[in-house]
Amino acid sequence: MKAQLKELIESLVFVSLEPLSLDKIKEVLEEFPEEEVEDAFLGLVESYSSNQKGIQIIQSAGGYLFSTKPEYDIWIRRLLQIERKNKLSPAALETLAAVAYHQPITQAEISAIRGVDSSHTLRGLLQKRLIKIVGRKKSPGKPLIYRTSEKFLTYFGLNSLKDLPTKEELEKILEEEQTSEEE
Amino acid sequence: METADCYQVKLDVFEGPLDLLLFLIKKKKIDIHDIPIAVITREYLKYLDRKDQINLDREGEFLLIAALLIHIKSQMLLPREKDSREDEDDPRRILIDSLIEHQKIKAVSGLLKDKEEEESQRWKRSFTPPLSSPEEVELAEVSLFDLAQSFFTLMKRREQENIKLIKEKEYSLDEKMKEILDELKAKDFLDFFVYFEQQESLEEALLAFFSILVLIKNRIVVAIQEHLFHTIKVWLRKEALETKRP
Structure with a gap:
């Protein structure tokens, strides 16, 4: 059964369009003992980490999903007839960074941090579903408040927000940059 | 980068107003506690005078910083009582x-x-677009409301064209329906928007619209929208082709 369990989990990951968490797998495979599911799952991930497969199982947004290897990108794009993938603009990246580090955050706060009006950029990010509205702030005008979405994590290949450097780490990076530039 | 468009401060070469200050602080070329606001603003005003065209976004950003700088300077010039909250204020x-x-x-x-660059080279199932073949587009049958709305927008557009031509031609619903069907058989599908643009008069366009409605009602044709907000296409129903209605 164990070998089959591995195949079964493989099928589950395959059909999932979104990252599939181990908890979800356990939930679906309720009739199997949790430990066996876990073992089979680990075995599956391990077998995919070998060098003989073009497809990998990667961890993203707290779950697992199939992904191709980056080195085959050009041929995949050739097949799909995609010249270049659209990238986010510097303004969009900066806004996302502000949201990621200061969430929950309002539009006015984002604009203040960036020093430029960010309403347009924010709308674009909402449309791309990289950020989401989580409610309204209990302050004058009841402005909307924003957070990064799950798609934000998958888009940047992050497992969780903790994958981003902490504010303290950032300060260190900036300090190092400064000293190295002075040398 | 549009360096040609950027304001260059005489102290050094910089990209933008906010970047300029960042650069200064980073390099410690100028102590942040000693920003020569007067120099910067004077130079900037001269620069604006020379320009006959400005980039509002960029200059607006600069103005914000400049205003802040001037505010600081004014605060510095005024004699101040020493108080404990100095640092905060x-x-x-x-x-x-x-x-x-x-x-x-x-x-x-x-x-x-x-990260984005790295991740964009990994293809996941959810991000992979289907290999497109023209037949496999997602089709949504449109409602009467969609059709009517499209029709009225088109008519609105045509109203402004100020049609002067008055034709004496008589139209009949049956003829129009036959015309549409003939065209459908020849062309596979009709583009709703294009088709109405082609109609010579308002009367004819109205008639064409009613004809299409009748054809839809009798299940001879089907109106389909491939993507939201895209044009509506009218297709002949396959069943109708086979049974050959009168």
Whole structure:
């Protein structure tokens, strides 16, 4: 059964369009003992980490999903007839960074941090579903408040927000940059 | 980068107003506690005078910083009572804080850019578009409401064209239906928008619209929209082709 369990989990990951968490797998495979599911799952991930497969199982947004290897990108794009993938603009990246580090955050706060009006950029990010509205702030005008979405994590290949450097780490990076530039 | 468009401060070469200050602080070329606001603003005003065209976004950003700088300067010029809250109230403090915050955000956005690049080379099932073949587009049958709305927008557009031509031709519903069917048989499908643009008069367009409605009602044709907000296409129903209605 164990070998089959591995195949079964493989099928589950395959059909999932979104990252599939181990908890979800356990939930679906309720009739199997949790430990066996876990073992089979680990075995599956391990077998995919070998060098003989073009497809990998990667961890993203707290779950697992199939992904191709980056080195085959050009041929995949050739097949799909995609010249270049659209990238986010510097303004969009900066806004996302502000949201990621200061969430929950309002539009006015984002604009203040960036020093430029960010309403347009924010709308674009909402449309791309990289950020989401989580409610309204209990302050004058009841402005909307924003957070990064799950798609934000998958888009940047992050497992969780903790994958981003902490504010303290950032300060260190900036300090190092400064000293190295002075040398 | 549109360096030609950028304001260049005489002290050094910089990219933009906020970047300029960041650069100054980073390089410690100028102590943040000693920003020569007068120099910067004077030079900037001269620069604006020379320009006959300005980039509102960029200059607006500069203006914001400049205003803040002037505010600081004015605060510095006024004699101040020494009080304990000096540090909190020091406008320079606010500026420095926001600059540091901005620096951090810049650093993170650089990091995100790298991540994006890396991630864009990994193809996942959810991000992979289907290999497109023209037949397999997702089709949505449109409602009468969609059709009517499209029709009225088209008519609105045509109203403004000020049609002067008056034709004496008589139209009949049956003829129009036959015309549409013939065209459908020849062409596979009709583009709703294009078809109505082709109609010579309002009367004819109205008739064509009613004909299509009748054809839809009798299940001879089907109106389909491939993507939201795209044009509506009218197709002959396959069943109708086979049974050959009168």
